[in-house]
Amino acid sequence: MARSSTVTSRSKVLVRRETRxxxxxxxxxxxxxxxxxxxxxxxxIYTSFFDxxxxxxTKDVFIGFGNYVELWKDQIFLRALKNTFVIVLVSVxxxxxxxxxxxxxxxxxxxxxxxxxxxxxxxxxxxxxxxVTVVWKWMFNNYYGIFNYVGKGVGLIDKNINWLGxxxxxxxxxxxxxxxxxxxxxxxLYVSALGNVDTSLVEASEVDGANSFQQFWxxxxxxxxxxxxxxxxxxxxxxxxxxxxxxxxxxxxxxHSTDTVMYYIYYTAFKLYRYGYGNAMGVILAIFIxxxxxxxxxxxxxx
Amino acid sequence: xxxxxxxxxxxxIISMVIxxxxxxxxxxxxxxxxxxxxxxxxxxxxxxPDWFPKEWVxxxxxxxxxRQTAPLWELGIPFSSKFSADGKPIIFTAGPxxxxxxxxxxxxxxxxxMAMILTCITSAMAGYALAKKRFxxxxxxxxxxVCAMALPKQVILIPLLREMSSLSLYNTVWAVIFPTVGWPFxxxxxxxxxxxxxxxxxxxxxxxxxxxxxxxxxxxxxxxKPGIGALAxxxxxxxxxxxxxxxxxxxxTSKLTISLGIAKLQAENSTDFGLxxxxxxxAAIPIITIFIMFQKYFTQGIAMGAVKG
Numbered sequence: 223m224a225r226s227s228t229v230t231s232r233s234k235v236l237v238r239r240e241t242r243x244x245x246x247x248x249x250x251x252x253x254x255x256x257x258x259x260x261x262x263x264x265x266x267i268y269t270s271f272f273d274x275x276x277x278x279x280t281k282d283v284f285i286g287f288g289n290y291v292e293l294w295k296d297q298i299f300l301r302a303l304k305n306t307f308v309i310v311l312v313s314v315x316x317x318x319x320x321x322x323x324x325x326x327x328x329x330x331x332x333x334x335x336x337x338x339x340x341x342x343x344x345x346x347x348x349x350x351x352x353x354v355t356v357v358w359k360w361m362f363n364n365y366y367g368i369f370n371y372v373g374k375g376v377g378l379i380d381k382n383i384n385w386l387g388x389x390x391x392x393x394x395x396x397x398x399x400x401x402x403x404x405x406x407x408x409x410x411l412y413v414s415a416l417g418n419v420d421t422s423l424v425e426a427s428e429v430d431g432a433n434s435f436q437q438f439w440x441x442x443x444x445x446x447x448x449x450x451x452x453x454x455x456x457x458x459x460x461x462x463x464x465x466x467x468x469x470x471x472x473x474x475x476x477x478h479s480t481d482t483v484m485y486y487i488y489y490t491a492f493k494l495y496r497y498g499y500g501n502a503m504g505v506i507l508a509i510f511i512x513x514x515x516x517x518x519x520x521x522x523x524x525x
Numbered sequence: 526x527x528x529x530x531x532x533x534x535x536x537x538i539i540s541m542v543i544x545x546x547x548x549x550x551x552x553x554x555x556x557x558x559x560x561x562x563x564x565x566x567x568x569x570x571x572x573x574p575d576w577f578p579k580e581w582v583x584x585x586x587x588x589x590x591x592r593q594t595a596p597l598w599e600l601g602i603p604f605s606s607k608f609s610a611d612g613k614p615i616i617f618t619a620g621p622x623x624x625x626x627x628x629x630x631x632x633x634x635x636x637x638x639m640a641m642i643l644t645c646i647t648s649a650m651a652g653y654a655l656a657k658k659r660f661x662x663x664x665x666x667x668x669x670x671v672c673a674m675a676l677p678k679q680v681i682l683i684p685l686l687r688e689m690s691s692l693s694l695y696n697t698v699w700a701v702i703f704p705t706v707g708w709p710f711x712x713x714x715x716x717x718x719x720x721x722x723x724x725x726x727x728x729x730x731x732x733x734x735x736x737x738x739x740x741x742x743x744x745x746x747x748x749x750k751p752g753i754g755a756l757a758x759x760x761x762x763x764x765x766x767x768x769x770x771x772x773x774x775x776x777x778t779s780k781l782t783i784s785l786g787i788a789k790l791q792a793e794n795s796t797d798f799g800l801x802x803x804x805x806x807x808a809a810i811p812i813i814t815i816f817i818m819f820q821k822y823f824t825q826g827i828a829m830g831a832v833k834g
C-alpha cells in the first residue's frame with residue numbers, strides 16, 4: 223500500500239515535470255506558429271465578415287456574410303473558380319499517373335542512373351517558379367519563341383500563335399508549365415515507395431505465374447496506396463495555389479481567361495486593397511481544399 | 526515464355542527511349558536559361574533560334590550588373606525601433622557598394638539560411654516534445670498542426686501583411702523569415718523522426734542524471750540528424766523559391782530577393798530576354814548546385830517524412 227502511494231505521488235511530480243519540459247521544448251516553435259500562422263488564420267476568417275478596404279477613412283464595417291454573397295455574384299470570381307477547378311482536375315490525375323509511370327520505369331535502375339533521372343525531373347521545382355516562368359515566357363513568345371518555330375517546322379501550325387495572349391491556349395500553357403513543376407516530388411515519393419515493396423511478395427507472385435500487369439495491380443498498387451493518397455493531396459493543394467505562373471505570365475489575362483482564385487485574391491487584396499473581400503475568397507478556397515482532401519482520404523480508405 | 530521475355534525487353538527499350546526524351550525536355554528550360562544568358566542580342570532575337578550559342582558573350586551580365594547599386598550587406602534588427610534611442614530601426618550596413626543583383630543574392634542567401642537555422646532548431650525541439658512527451662493539450666495541438674499544414678499558406682498572407690506592418694516588420698527580411706519558421710511542416714517531419722528514438726535510451730539518460738537539455742542535445746539530436754538534414758535543405762530551397770511571400774512582404778529595391786529582382790527585370794524590360802536569362806541563371810545556378818550536392822539527404826528525407834506520415 224505504502225509503496226503504491228509513493229509511486230503515485232512520485233509519478234505526479236514526474237508528470238508535472240514532463241509537462242513543464244514539454245511546454246519549454248514547444249515554446250520557441252509555438253511563438254512562430256501561433257504568432258505567424260494561427261493568429262493570421264483567425265484574422266483571415268474574422269476580417270472576411272468586414273468591409274475592410276484600405277484608403278477608407280472609416281473603420282472596418284461589419285457586414286456579416288456580405289462579402290460571401292458578393293462573391294457568388296462576382297462573374298470574375300466564378301470564372302477564376304472555374305479555371306482553378308480546370309487546373310486541378312486536369313493536372314492532378316495527369317501528374318499522378320505520369321509520375322507513377324516514370325517511377326516504375328526508373329526505380330529498378332542502377333543507383334547513379336536512377337538519381338540522375340530523379341534529379342532531372344526535380345530540376346524545374348528547384349530552379350524556382352520565377353526563373354522557370356521567365357524562360358517559358360520566352361519560349362512561348364510570339365516572335366522569338368521556340369514553340370512557334372518548332373510548331374511551324376513540324377507543320378503543326380501554319381502561322382505564329384500568340385500562345386499566352388490567346389484565350390484558347392493561355393490556360394493550357396499554364397497547365398503545361400505547372401505540370402513540369404509538379405511531378406518532381408511525386409516521383410521522389412513513388413520511387414522510394416516502390417523500392418520499399420517487399421521483393422519476396424513480387425517473387426512469390428512470379429512463381430505463381432502472375433504477369434507484370436497483375437503484379438503491379440494486385441501487389442504493388444495496394445502497397446503504395448498511402449503514397450498515392452499523399453501525392454493526391456499535395457498535388458491538389460499545389461494546383462490550387464498556382465500563383466507565380468499566372469502573375470508573371472498573363473496577369474490573369476487575356477480577358478480573365480487565366481484568373482485563378484489565388485491570383486484573384488492577390489489582385490483584390492493588393493491591387494484593389496479590398497482586404498475583407500480577399501479574405502472571404504481565401505476562406506472559400508481553404509474550404510474547397512479541405513473538402514477535396516477529405517473526399518480523397520475517404521475514397522482511398524474505401525479501396 | 527521466350528516471347529514474353531522478348532516483349533518485356535522491347536517494352537523496356539521503348540520506355541527507356543521515351544524516358545530519355547522526356548528527361549531532355551525537362552532539362553531543356555534550364556539549358557535555355559543558361560545558354561540564353563550568354564547569347565548575343567542578335568542571336569536571341571533571331572527568328573531561327575540558335576540551339577547552341579554561336580559565340581559566348583558576357584553582355585547580358587554586364588548589363589545586369591551595371592543597373593542600380595546597393596551596399597553589399599544591410600541588416601535591420603527586428604523590433605529595434607521599439608527600443609532604439611531615436612525610435613528608428615537599428616540598421617547595420619557593411620561592405621562595398623555592389624550591383625543590386627549581387628545584393629539581391631546576398632539578401633536571398635541570408636533569408637534562406639536564417640529561415641533554415643530557426644526552423645531546424647525550433648522544429649526539432651517541438652517535434653521531440655510532441656513525439657516523446659505526454660502533456661495536456663497534446664492531441665489538440667497535433668490536430669491543429671495537421672489542419673494548418675493542409676491549408677494553403679497563401680490564404681493567410683493578407684492578414685499576415687497587416688500584422689507585419691503593425692509590428693513594423695513590413696519590408697524587412699524578417700517578415701518573410703518568421704512565417705516560414707512558423708509553418709508546421711517542420712514540426713510534423715521532426716515528430717515522425719523523433720518517434721524512432723527508443724524510449725529506453727531517454728530513460729537511461731535520465732537515470733544517469735542527464736538533464737532535459739543534455740538528453741535532447743546528446744541523444745535525440747544525433748539520432749534524428751538525417752531528418753534535420755532533410756528539413757534544412759527542404760526549408761532552404763522552399764524559402765529561396767517562395768516568391769509569393771517575398772512579393773507581398775518586400776518592396777524597396779535594396780530589400781529584394783533574387784526572385785523578386787528577376788520579376789522586376791521582366792516587368793521593366795519584358796523583351797530583353799538575354800538580360801532576364803542572365804538574372805534567371807544567377808537565381809537558379811546556386812540553388813541547383815546546393816540541391817545536387819545534398820540530393821541524397823533531400824530525397825531520403827522527403828520520402829521518409831511522407832511514408833511515416
